[in-house]
Amino acid sequence: MPLKIYNSLTRTKEIFEPLNKGYVGMYVCGPTVSGESHLGHARPYITFDVVYRYLKHLGYQVRYVRNITDAGHFEEEGRVAEDKISTKAILEKLEPMELVQKYTNLFHWAMKQFNNIEPNIEPTATGHIVEQIGMIEKIIADGYAYVVNGSVYFDVNKYNEDFSKKGLPYGILSGRNLEEQLDTTRDLDNQHEKRNKADFALWKNAPPEHIMRWQSPWGEGFPGWHIECSAMATKYLGTQFDIHGGGMDLQFPHHECEIAQSTVCNHTAPVRYWMHNNMITINGRKMGKSYNNVIKLTELFTGSHPLLEKAYHPMTIRFFILQSHYRSTLDFGNEALQASEKAFKRLWEAYENLQKISIDNIEAADVELDKKINKQIAEFTEFIEDDFSTAKVLANMFEIVPVINAIKNKQLAQNTLSKNTIALMQQQFTLFIEEIFGLKFQEDNNEKLSDILQLLVDIRKEAKAKKDFVTSDKIRNELAQLGVLLKDEKDGTVSWSFI
RNA sequence: GGUCCUGUGGCCGAGUGGCUAGGCAGAGCUCUGCAAAAGCUUCUACACCAGUUCGAAUCUGGUCGGGACCUCCA
Numbered sequence: 001m002p003l004k005i006y007n008s009l010t011r012t013k014e015i016f017e018p019l020n021k022g023y024v025g026m027y028v029c030g031p032t033v034s035g036e037s038h039l040g041h042a043r044p045y046i047t048f049d050v051v052y053r054y055l056k057h058l059g060y061q062v063r064y065v066r067n068i069t070d071a072g073h074f075e076e077e078g079r080v081a082e083d084k085i086s087t088k089a090i091l092e093k094l095e096p097m098e099l100v101q102k103y104t105n106l107f108h109w110a111m112k113q114f115n116n117i118e119p120n121i122e123p124t125a126t127g128h129i130v131e132q133i134g135m136i137e138k139i140i141a142d143g144y145a146y147v148v149n150g151s152v153y154f155d156v157n158k159y160n161e162d163f164s165k166k167g168l169p170y171g172i173l174s175g176r177n178l179e180e181q182l183d184t185t186r187d188l189d190n191q192h193e194k195r196n197k198a199d200f201a202l203w204k205n206a207p208p209e210h211i212m213r214w215q216s217p218w219g220e221g222f223p224g225w226h227i228e229c230s231a232m233a234t235k236y237l238g239t240q241f242d243i244h245g246g247g248m249d250l251q252f253p254h255h256e257c258e259i260a261q262s263t264v265c266n267h268t269a270p271v272r273y274w275m276h277n278n279m280i281t282i283n284g285r286k287m288g289k290s291y292n293n294v295i296k297l298t299e300l301f302t303g304s305h306p307l308l309e310k311a312y313h314p315m316t317i318r319f320f321i322l323q324s325h326y327r328s329t330l331d332f333g334n335e336a337l338q339a340s341e342k343a344f345k346r347l348w349e350a351y352e353n354l355q356k357i358s359i360d361n362i363e364a365a366d367v368e369l370d371k372k373i374n375k376q377i378a379e380f381t382e383f384i385e386d387d388f389s390t391a392k393v394l395a396n397m398f399e400i401v402p403v404i405n406a407i408k409n410k411q412l413a414q415n416t417l418s419k420n421t422i423a424l425m426q427q428q429f430t431l432f433i434e435e436i437f438g439l440k441f442q443e444d445n446n447e448k449l450s451d452i453l454q455l456l457v458d459i460r461k462e463a464k465a466k467k468d469f470v471t472s473d474k475i476r477n478e479l480a481q482l483g484v485l486l487k488d489e490k491d492g493t494v495s496w497s498f499i
Numbered sequence: 500g501g502u503c504c505u506g507u508g509g510c511c512g513a514g515u516g517g518c519u520a521g522g523c524a525g526a527g528c529u530c531u532g533c534a535a536a537a538g539c540u541u542c543u544a545c546a547c548c549a550g551u552u553c554g555a556a557u558c559u560g561g562u563c564g565g566g567a568c569c570u571c572c573a
Contacts, residue, residue: 029573037573044573176502176569225571247573252502254572277573278504284565288572323522324512329505329566336511339523346522349536391513395521402538411530411538469532476534487536495536 003058005243006327006387008251008274009173013387018242019272024055024062025241027233027271029250030122032069033103034085037110038294039317039332040247040280040287046318046438047277047326047388048245049116053436054384064119065236067229068107070100071125071212071222085212096212100126110297113314115438121236125228129214132223132231135265136202144264148193150205150219156198159260168269170198170260174252200257202227226257230270233258239266248276249286277326282307284331295332309334312341315439319344322390322437343398348441349497350401351429353408357422364418369403373421376400377428384436393432400425409490453484457494460486 003016018024028048031037045066055062070085085096111118125132136152139145145154160170160178171177178198201224206213213220233241239262246255255274262270279286282293295305303311320340324330364370376396383392404425406412417425433439456475463471476486483499 031573032571041573047573171502174502174568248504249568249572252568253570279567279573281566286567286572290570290572320511328512331511333510335509335523339511341523343522389513391521395513398521399519405537406539409530409537464532467532473533480535485535488531488534490530490537497536 001382001385003054003385004387005273005275007272008276009271011175014273016242016273018060019240022059022061024060024243025237026052026055026062026064026243026245027229027237027241028064028066028119028244029229029246029254030067030069031103031107033100033107035103035289036296036298037103037107038287038296039300040294042110042114042297042317043280043321043326043330044245044247044277045111045116046114046321048275049114049438050322050390050436051243051245051275051388052117052119053438054388057431057436063121063237064117065121065123065233066119067232068104068122068124069225069228070097070104071129071228097126106298110314113297113301114318115315115440117438123232123236125223125232126212128228128232128235129223131235132227133203133216135227135231135234135261136223137217138265139202139261142264145202146195147218150221151193151201152203152218152224153194153199154202154257154260155195156200156260157196159264163260163263168259168263171252171256173256173259173274176252200224200226200253202261226254227261229254230258230261230265233270234262234266240268240270240272242271243273243275244271245275245277248278251276278329280321280330280332282332287332307334309338312337313442315442316341316344318437318439322439323394324391325387325389327387344439345441345497347394347397347401347433348439350404351433354404354422354426354429357404357407357426359414359417359419359422361415362419363415364421365413365415366417370417370421373400373403373417373425377424380428380432384432390437393437397429397432411490453479453496457486457496461494 004013005016006013026048028044031041048064048066052062052064085099136145139154140147140152143155144159145152156170156178163169169177203216203218203223204221205219206221210222212222214222233244244255244258251274259269259271262268281287282295285291285293287294295307299305300308300312300317301314303309316337320337321330323340323343376399379396380393383389383396386392403412403417407414407416456479460472460475463469463475479486479496480499485497485499487495487497489495
């Protein structure tokens with residue numbers, strides 16, 4: 001069964017074949033560290049973490065590159081041409097790089113909370129000014145960019161004319177054509193610098209008050225946003241690489257510009273498979289600064305936001321995201337998150353129960369059920385290979401959960417399933433839940449706490465034996481108040497979990 | 500205005516022609532000192548109208564609604 005990926009470029013699901021056998025190059029647009037990450041940002045990084053994990057599981061040697069945009073882009077291109085990062089830095093009375101460091105650290109912390117594996121290379125825009133300048137020089141030399149007042153602009157019209165003949169028109173990714181755009185692009189002041197409204201900045205002349213600035217052949221300035229990804233992707237993944245990921249909102253103009261720049265520079269279209277995740281919405285509206293509806297990750301984890309009924313654990317968010325398809329919008333809501341929280345807990349407990357099942361029977365007592373479960377397990381792979389349908393894998397898992405619990409609680413005969421089936425379940429659940437989905441249930445595994453709880457459980461047991469239900473209920477109820485749930489198992493033992 | 504996506508039961512959300520998606524919530528039952536947990540059973544659905552078809556949530560056309568991008572954006 002080959003892996004199929006929906007390619008935004010062709011708008012079809014394609015069988016994934018890497019450029020070089022056994023190796024995969026993957027680039028994902030990282031955060032702009034001028035502020036705190038919010039819930040919306042969680043989506044691409046979790047989505048592509050699963051992609052990365054799965055490719056590695058398939059045995060590929062993957063180089064995963066995810067940039068940090070620390071040079072800022074324009075607030076309003078052509079009008080004020082201010083660097084977003086330095087503007088805010090003045091307000092906060094911080095050095096620009098201090099601000100960048102602060103939010104980079106916070107971002108890394110959040111990624112860790114989500115159990116995302118770090119990329120292999122995490123290049124910064126400011127660390128690759130030289131490469132960006134080099135790329136811009138090449139584009140100018142080839143005649144696809146021009147210099148005006150210390151700024152450099154990409155000549156979209158010329159590019160479109162020449163490369164349309166080669167089947168690479170400007171707009172190929174986002175499915176729009178240049179002529180229509182020219183009519184609809186908004187009027188900007190400072191427009192006279194550009195030959196064409198659709199042209200975009202490769203390098204921007206820095207006004208005196210601009211703090212972040214670098215020397216260049218065109219004077220002091222700073223790079224345009226789009227060029228950083230092209231420069232860093234080329235440097236670390238080559239002139240052509242396998243997968244480029246990012247949010248759908250980056251498709252135009254960011255990714256479109258990347259294609260144009262890289263194609264001019266490297267004489268080849270840069271990316272084989274473009275993958276775009278959809279947005280997280282709140283009341284049906286995209287979460288974003290401009291809509292003033294963001295829930296920061298720190299607020300989410302602590303519950304400190306008016307829209308939140310409670311704090312949500314990072315794993316709840318991860319599970320919530322995996323329960324939908326990455327190309328669909330996902331609507332935030334307390335009810336939805338609490339559903340995910342409970343569902344994940346239930347799945348995890350069943351998973352733990354599964355690992356404890358130990359049986360010897362070669363033959364399944366219930367052949368039909370045994371067969372059905374084998375089919376559902378086989379579908380895990382089928383679904384994930386179908387453009388990463390994590391939601392369907394989880395649905396299948398939940399079909400199997402009752403069977404696991406029933407065997408564990410002896411509501412089903414111990415020999416219901418065959419030894420091989422149980423072994424396969426144990427192996428595949430571990431593979432998908434932990435390795436591919438990157439889920440883990442974080443409990444306070446404090447030994448002292450466990451001993452104390454065990455003591456309370458023992459006291460309660462003695463009280464129950466004496467039919468002193470007042471005492472036994474007191475222990476159970478008050479522990480519940482403290483967030484510890486006691487469960488009387490069928491075999492007489494008592495287990496607990498943290499709510 | 501242009502390009503594109505979307506409308507599924509109380510909530511979230513799979514699903515592209517015929518098969519129970521799944522989770523949470525609700526109802527009933529079993530187990531239990533009681534409860535919880537667990538298991539079993541169960542209710543609520545495909546925006547609207549027309550068409551194609553033996554058959555449509557799924558395809559086509561239209562109507563209405565929501566959204567994204569066209570400007571920084573995950």
